[in-house]
Amino acid sequence: MTDATVISAPRPSSRLAAPTVQVFIRDPDSEAVIRQSLNNLNVRDAGFVSGNIDTAIPALAKQPSPRLLIVDISGIAEPVARINELAEVCEPNTGVIVIGERNDIVLYRDLRYAGVAEYFFKPVVGNLVTRACNTVLTGAAEPQPARRGKLVFILGVRGGVGATTIAVNTAWHLAETRQRWVMLLDLDLQGGDAALQLDETPSHALREAIEHPERVDKLFLERAVTPVERRIDLLASLEPVGQKIDLDAQAITTLLETLLQRYRYIFVDLPVSAASQLMSALHLPSVFVLVSGATLVCARDVARWREWIGLNTPERTLMHVLNRHGAPDGLPDAEFVRAAGQAPDMIVPYDREIALASILGIKGTQKCAPLARGLAPLVRQLSGEQTAPSRSILGRIFR
Numbered sequence: 001m002t003d004a005t006v007i008s009a010p011r012p013s014s015r016l017a018a019p020t021v022q023v024f025i026r027d028p029d030s031e032a033v034i035r036q037s038l039n040n041l042n043v044r045d046a047g048f049v050s051g052n053i054d055t056a057i058p059a060l061a062k063q064p065s066p067r068l069l070i071v072d073i074s075g076i077a078e079p080v081a082r083i084n085e086l087a088e089v090c091e092p093n094t095g096v097i098v099i100g101e102r103n104d105i106v107l108y109r110d111l112r113y114a115g116v117a118e119y120f121f122k123p124v125v126g127n128l129v130t131r132a133c134n135t136v137l138t139g140a141a142e143p144q145p146a147r148r149g150k151l152v153f154i155l156g157v158r159g160g161v162g163a164t165t166i167a168v169n170t171a172w173h174l175a176e177t178r179q180r181w182v183m184l185l186d187l188d189l190q191g192g193d194a195a196l197q198l199d200e201t202p203s204h205a206l207r208e209a210i211e212h213p214e215r216v217d218k219l220f221l222e223r224a225v226t227p228v229e230r231r232i233d234l235l236a237s238l239e240p241v242g243q244k245i246d247l248d249a250q251a252i253t254t255l256l257e258t259l260l261q262r263y264r265y266i267f268v269d270l271p272v273s274a275a276s277q278l279m280s281a282l283h284l285p286s287v288f289v290l291v292s293g294a295t296l297v298c299a300r301d302v303a304r305w306r307e308w309i310g311l312n313t314p315e316r317t318l319m320h321v322l323n324r325h326g327a328p329d330g331l332p333d334a335e336f337v338r339a340a341g342q343a344p345d346m347i348v349p350y351d352r353e354i355a356l357a358s359i360l361g362i363k364g365t366q367k368c369a370p371l372a373r374g375l376a377p378l379v380r381q382l383s384g385e386q387t388a389p390s391r392s393i394l395g396r397i398f399r
Contacts, residue, residue: 018064020137021046024056024071030099030124034070037130041137053082057089065091068136073100074122080110087115095136099124103279109310121279125250128280149260151286152382155270157301162323163291164269165358166348166375168197169365171267173372173379175232180383183225183263186236187252187278188271189245195236197361198228202236209235213251216258233263249280256281265382285315287382291323292344294330299339306341319345321378326350346381348374 020043025031031048038046049055052072060069069090073079079100086096098111098119111119118132154170156163168184175182185206186194195202205224209216225233239245259266275282282288290305292298302320309318322344324330330350337343348354354371357364365371 018066019045019047020066021068021070021133022056022060022066023048024051024053024059024069025099026050026052026072026074027122030072030122033124033126034129037126037133040130041134043133043137052076053079053086057082057086060086061089065094067093068095068097068133070097070099070133073098075101079107080114083111083114083116097129097132097136103276105279105282105308106310108279108283109313125280128250149263149266150382151256151260151266151268151284152289153268153270153282153286154289154291155272155275155305156291157272157305158293158295158298161291161293161298162348162358164192164194164197165365165371166289166291166321166323166378167267167269168194168362169371170375170378170382171232171265172198172229172362172366173375174265174383176229176366178379178383179231180264181262182232182265182267183259184228184232184234184236184267184269185255185259186234186269187247187274188269189237189239189247190241190243192236192238192269192271194269195226195234195238197365198234199361199363200226200228200234200236202226202234202238204237204239206235206237207239207245209255210245210248210251213248213254216255218262221258221262247274247277249278252278253281253284256284282309286317288316288318289378290318290320292320292340293324294322294327294336296331296335296339299331299336303339303341319378319381321345322347324348324350346374346377 021038023031023034023046025034025048035046035048047066049059052074053076056069056071071086073082076082079098083096083098090096095117096115098116100107100119100121103121108119117136120128154163154167171182171184174180184194186192189207203224203226209220209224225235228234256266256268288309290302292302306318306320312318325347327350330336331339349370351370354365354368357368357371
């Protein structure tokens, strides 16, 4: 971190002085990363103890609390309960960062609700730890750019439900009709067809950005992105099917953070296979759009994804778009709602004109009035416009 705030130790007092930072960590790799992060912030009086939260609770019950506590919960059966016990022995102004082994968005949300400043799963990433420590120690959130884009993840719960068509056309509409600067990012590096729908040729730039995130800067983006129209750009790769490609969560997060400073909207066409690898990216403030058909298996998967992602928060909104509503293979509305657990937030009707237009990609779908009408509620939601009319229609359909 550049221009880091220098953190000074507390002034001596009549009682035993606590270190600025106290760390209870078991594994040496995590300890090394944390030590380097604190050195980057000029913290010179950090205390390190080999242990976890079970070690921290009795120790902190007998000594003053640090300004920042970093504690390991690896192997703990009920980590949230133990965090609540830890809170009982810590002073109220102690900031807590938790390190664990579980890549679990529900655990992350529960720990944040319990008052934890941040949760990282191993292997921990140095720059993320540095940023979180700096935020706690300086007592203020990191400064954000004056303008920051809106991140939109679009995930089809099953193949063939039309998630890419919805991503491409919603992005296109915001760029061409609403005159917003839009980036479309296709994270299916071996089978994605966002470029195909936009009649563009994918490059290898996205793979390079993922494998070498340190190279992602303004110059790289100017060379790497594919301009589709004046206000919409594309980042997509089509790699050989036989090659193994790992989507590094930190690399994707770094790329998204950079794009959020340059574009008003970033649409991420997210394949199911990649979602579980990108937990830290899914923690970013965003709109998460599930796309499904009306079949029984889609209804089941919508319920599973809702459970995995969790409830809406002030920073993240989950929405469900039911595509091809009224198709011959779909469930009756009441049965779909019963299987999915709740009615969809928006619907795109089954229409022969949409199906024929989709074959032609954006050249056909941009002129398809039924698709435009179906996507209008999603566009209004993303652009912050009133959505009451679409909700009343849904109420009549899924009553």
